[in-house]
Amino acid sequence: MSSELGLFLRTLTERIKPELLLERVVGGPPDDWQRRLMNSTADIICVLASRRIGKSTTIGVMAGQELSKPDHQVIILSKTLPQSQLLFAKIAYTWERMELPIQQKRRTMTELHLNNGSSVVCIPAGQDGGGARGYGVKNGLLLYDEACFIPDDVYGSTLSIAEDNARTILISTPGGKSGKFHQMWTDREMYPEVERIRACSLDLPRMAKLVERQRKVLSKHEFEVEHGLSFMGGGHQFFDSRAIEAAFTSTPELKLGDLYAGVG
Numbered sequence: 001m002s003s004e005l006g007l008f009l010r011t012l013t014e015r016i017k018p019e020l021l022l023e024r025v026v027g028g029p030p031d032d033w034q035r036r037l038m039n040s041t042a043d044i045i046c047v048l049a050s051r052r053i054g055k056s057t058t059i060g061v062m063a064g065q066e067l068s069k070p071d072h073q074v075i076i077l078s079k080t081l082p083q084s085q086l087l088f089a090k091i092a093y094t095w096e097r098m099e100l101p102i103q104q105k106r107r108t109m110t111e112l113h114l115n116n117g118s119s120v121v122c123i124p125a126g127q128d129g130g131g132a133r134g135y136g137v138k139n140g141l142l143l144y145d146e147a148c149f150i151p152d153d154v155y156g157s158t159l160s161i162a163e164d165n166a167r168t169i170l171i172s173t174p175g176g177k178s179g180k181f182h183q184m185w186t187d188r189e190m191y192p193e194v195e196r197i198r199a200c201s202l203d204l205p206r207m208a209k210l211v212e213r214q215r216k217v218l219s220k221h222e223f224e225v226e227h228g229l230s231f232m233g234g235g236h237q238f239f240d241s242r243a244i245e246a247a248f249t250s251t252p253e254l255k256l257g258d259l260y261a262g263v264g
Contacts, residue, residue, distance in 0.1 A: 022061045025097050033199040034058045042195035046185050047171040050201035051226045055171050059143060060090030064098050066140045067118045073137045074120040077158060078145040084122035085109060087145050091120055129154035137166040148175025155180040174231045182231060201227045
């Protein structure tokens, strides 16, 4: 078999079953939530994910497959530029592992442009999404990284970037019980078109060792947010729940009248 034919057959198989590309990139089988995300046909997807669960790697594989198609765009929006650069690095790594005969036209720390007309660009969202003006995604992906922590004004000015043939993916660890991501995740009546995918580390045997280590070093509240996928309340709890419980007692209230009982 020629190398060209081998490459064609391999990439054809990975296009049909994208989880095979993920398996080749990470060297292990994908989780159920990864299979579901990579094979989803929904236009808008919200992914609520635990930390260290592999969300950036999964998105990197999905973006790499978009780049292999002519004239496809991938735009990464996150609160800060360094954050989006971390996801960009995963996408660039995946692209290198795909080993396709498509040459790079230009590459920087925040952009990758290919000779087939496809590209990936990092954009810091800031407070209002102003940095994304002028961009559009006709075919490809509009990605919101750590979507819970992106201000609502950003969504107002950027969700329209994704046109008819583009998909929008919002992926995040839990934040507060407010904001656009929380609304899209919880309000099924207003957003019936959104596919919701839960990626919880407590459900994955491969993460058991990390989870137990984190259980020992994080407060109960932090653990429930970062691994149990519980949204935070209106404010952070200062004292650990166990410390609060220990401060109270079930001993009956002592009344002053008892102190002086029998005293003449």
